[in-house]
Each structure stands twice: as C-alpha cells, then as structure tokens.
Amino acid sequence: MTLLDLWLSHSIPMCLLLQSLVLMALCFPSASMCPKGCICQLDPHLHGLNVTCSQSRLKEIPPTLPVNTVLLRLDHNQIGAVPDQAFHGLRVLRELNLSYNAVETLGEGAFSGIEGTLQVLDLSHNRITSVHKDAFARLKARVIVDDNPWHCDCALQQAISGMAHNHEAAARVLCRSSELHDQEGRPFLAVDTDLCNLAKRTTDYAMLVTMFGWFAMVISYVVYYVRQNQEDARRHLEYLKSLPSKPKKPDEADDISTVV
The missing domain is CATH 1.20.5 (Single alpha-helices involved in coiled-coils or other helix-helix interfaces)
Known part of the structure; x- marks a missing residue:
C-alpha cells in the first residue's frame, strides 16, 4: 500500500466524522445552550427548540434561553416575578407556559419582544393580583388566566379592555377583592362600573x-x-378705668381762679 492510499484510507473516515459533528452541532443544541435543569429538544415541524423546565424548582426565569426557542414550559416552579423584557430575545417563541408558579404582578414590559409571535400564554394558577394597564395591550396570543386572586381595580379594567380578542379569558377573571365590595367573588366582566372614574371621584x-x-x-x-x-x-380697658384720677397741681388751680 502506497503512502497516498494509506492517507486516503484514514482521511475519508475523518472527513465523515467531522461532517457528522458539524451537522450535530447545527441541528442539536449544545449542553451550554440549554439552561440548567431544563431539557431542550429540536422540533422539526416548528424549526426550533422545545425547552422544558417543568418542575425544576426554579425561582426565577432562566437568564439564558436559546434564541430559537419556540415552546417554553416553565410550569410547576416557584417563579415569583416576570421581569420586564425577560423574553426579549426569543423572537420565534410561540407558546409560553408559566402556570402553577408564584407570580404576583405583571409589569408593562413583561412580554416585550414576543408580542408578534406568541400564540399561547398560560398564566393560570399563580398569585397574580394586579397587572399594568398595558401588560396585555400588544399581545395577540390566547391568554389563560384562570385561578388567580385578582384585585379588580382601574388598572385591571384597562388591561382587560385591551384583551378584546381574549373575551373568553377575560370572562374567567374572578374578583378576589375589589374597589367595590359587592363585586368580590364575582366575574370581573360583571362589573358595570367605570373603576377609573370611581378612583378619580374618590x-x-x-x-x-x-x-x-x-x-x-x-x-x-x-x-x-x-x-x-x-x-x-x-381687660386693658377695665384696667385703665380702674386707675385713680390724677390730682391737679396747686399752680393749675390758681390759674383757673384767675381766669374766672
């Protein structure tokens, strides 16, 4: 066997191995891309990643998520807040599951950057009492908000009015507490009072x-x-009246007699 034959016999398998590694690197996320405690799988139909972080005892949203995530499951954790622009880099995200967490409030930019692509947003079974009036304003997704202890106030009324395409979700909002005490425990859509004007009047x-x-x-x-x-x-006048009269001098008396 010549030297050329020997080199070719070894180079061809090496080339095939390198090609396989490159294809794997392109098609599958590396361990460093996938957040700790999560499972990342390629979705061939959606051309992106399904990232599952369910029941991972997370207390916050992972700061580094693959940019090609199309499905993100963060359910059954202990996440207490959704920071503004937490999902800003996920430009192809279509479904976000945040159910069964401890989220208490939502700011204006909680879902900034994913308004155009998100199709399903599950916020059920959290501890949400209040939201910014524009928290859902630009979302086109179907929003699920069941089983949250909502406080029905002006901001929530404005947020609900921005969910015209989510009438079913709005119908499931129950007032745990309210600016109007007789509305507690009732569906929020049953509130026929303008709470914003009520707050202004108050x-x-x-x-x-x-x-x-x-x-x-x-x-x-x-x-x-x-x-x-x-x-x-x-008192001052009475004091002046109580003072004794000033006696006249003898010279003054003589002068008076002379004049007379």
Whole structure:
C-alpha cells in the first residue's frame, strides 16, 4: 500500500466524522445552550427548540434561553416575578407556559419582544393580583388566566379592555377583592362600573374633604384670634378705668381762679 492510499484510507473516515459533528452541532443544541435543569429538544415541524423546565424548582426565569426557542414550559416552579423584557430575545417563541408558579404582578414590559409571535400564554394558577394597564395591550396570543386572586381595580379594567380578542379569558377573571365590595367573588366582566372614574371621584372627594378641613382650621384660628384680642382689649380697658384720677397741681388751680 502506497503512502497516498494509506492517507486516503484514514482521511475519508475523518472527513465523515467531522461532517457528522458539524451537522450535530447545527441541528442539536449544545449542553451550554440549554439552561440548567431544563431539557431542550429540536422540533422539526416548528424549526426550533422545545425547552422544558417543568418542575425544576426554579425561582426565577432562566437568564439564558436559546434564541430559537419556540415552546417554553416553565410550569410547576416557584417563579415569583416576570421581569420586564425577560423574553426579549426569543423572537420565534410561540407558546409560553408559566402556570402553577408564584407570580404576583405583571409589569408593562413583561412580554416585550414576543408580542408578534406568541400564540399561547398560560398564566393560570399563580398569585397574580394586579397587572399594568398595558401588560396585555400588544399581545395577540390566547391568554389563560384562570385561578388567580385578582384585585379588580382601574388598572385591571384597562388591561382587560385591551384583551378584546381574549373575551373568553377575560370572562374567567374572578374578583378576589375589589374597589367595590359587592363585586368580590364575582366575574370581573360583571362589573358595570367605570373603576377609573370611581378612583378619580374618590380622589376628588378626599381632596375636597382635606381642603374643607384646612378651611375649617383657618376659620377656627381667625375666630379664636379675634375673640382673644377682644378679651385682651376689654381687660386693658377695665384696667385703665380702674386707675385713680390724677390730682391737679396747686399752680393749675390758681390759674383757673384767675381766669374766672
């Protein structure tokens, strides 16, 4: 066997091995791309990754998620907050499952960057009481919000009004507490009062009461000041009256007699 034959016999398997490694690197995520405690699998139909982090005892959203994630499962964890722009780099994300966590509130930018691609957002079975009025404004996804202890106020009413395409989800929002006590435990869509105007009226009433209180204090002080001065003037006058008359001098008496 010549030297050329020997080299070719070894180079061809090496080339095939390198080609296989390159294809694997392109088609499958490396261990460093997949967050700790999660499983990342290629979805051939959606041309992206299914990232499953369910029941991983996560307390926050993983900071480094593969940019080609199309399905992200973060359910059954202990996540307590959704920071603004937490999913900003996931430009092909289609489904996000955050159910069975401990999220309490949602800010304006919680879902910034994924409004155009997201199709399903599951927020059920959390501890959400309040949301920013624009938290769902630009989302086109089907939002699931069952079983959360909602506080029905102006901000939530504005957020719900921005979910016109999610009427079914809005119908499942139950008021755990409310600005109107008679609405507690009832569906939020049953609230026919404009809570934003109610809050404004409450603020105006509080301001009116405060102004009236200050006005009453000023009037009381003026009355007290006038009465106190009158009392001091009366005492001063009585004091002057109580003083003995000043006796006339002898020279003054003689002058008076002379004039007469």
